Amino acid sequence: SQTIHQWPATLVQPVGSPLSLECTVEGTSNPNLYWYRQAAGRGLQLLFYSVGIGQISSEVPQNLSASRPQDRQFILSSKKLLLSDSGFYLCAWSVQTVHYEQYFGPGTRLTVT
Amino acid sequence: AQTVTQSQPEMSVQEAETVTLSCTYDTSESDYYLFWYKQPPSRQMILVIRQEAYKQQNATENRFSVNFQKAAKSFSLKISDSQLGDAAMYFCAYSPGGSTLGRLYFGRGTQLTVWP
Structure with missing residues (x-):
């Protein structure tokens, strides 16, 4: 069966610090991945x-970026965090032929102080 | 632009009773998908039910069913025999068809409280 992991689960970072959130999917190949x-x-x-x-596409202009170095790994990054970056970040995957049905990871709670 | 509106920020229901959560959406497309997701206190998003726009029959999943009114662009969720474990934030979501990218557009959610 397929599983999706995210880490860390919670993160507290000061304004201006870098960010790296990781998401990995197991049990499937060539999924669509979403942040x-x-x-x-x-x-x-x-x-x-x-x-x-x-292959990364951005929906919203911001100081965040994403990368996909491996088929089942998706990384969300920032060089300098803003207070407005605080929130709950969820990674999701879908099968490409059933793209509309997405499965979500447990999420990362990010607090920028 | 696609928008999803959930007009009920909060709802409550007595255990074993039935509750209906409302959702409307705006789109100019004829091919699309609609979803209800549940987010319990753990914050993980769980797919509850899916409806394809080309299907006239309303989707059902055990105690969960939808009332899909395509002309009115309405997609409500009915929870029958409510259980304490149904307490969660419920999100209505829309995904356009004809694309491999699976963009999901979410409403702001309805917080459901279940009373014993």
Whole structure:
């Protein structure tokens, strides 16, 4: 069966510090991968998606970036965090032929102080 | 632009009773998918039910069913025989068809409380 992992589970970082969140998927090959952010009291906002290694598309301009160095690994990064980057970050995957059905990881709670 | 609106920020229901959560969406496309996701206190998003726009029959999954009104662009979720474990934030989501990218557009959610 397929599983999706995210780490760390929680993170507290000062403004201006770098960020690296990791997401890995097991039990499937060549998935679509997604990064979402959930701000307090709001739904999820799609940040990045990837259909293959090295293929990243951005939905929202911001100081975040994403990379996909391996087929089942998706990384969310920032060189300098802002207070507004605080939130709950969720990674998701889907089978390319059933792209509309996404499965989410446990999430990372990021607090920028 | 696709938008998803959930007009009920909070709802409550007595255990074993039925509750309906509302969702409307705006799209100019004819091919799309609609979803209800559940987010319990653990924060992990769990897919509850899916509806394909081309299907006239409303989707059902055990105690969960939807009322899909395509012309009205309405997609409500009915939870029957509510259980304490149903307490969660529920999100309505839309995904356009004809794409391999699976973009999901979410509403702001409805917090469901289940009373014993």
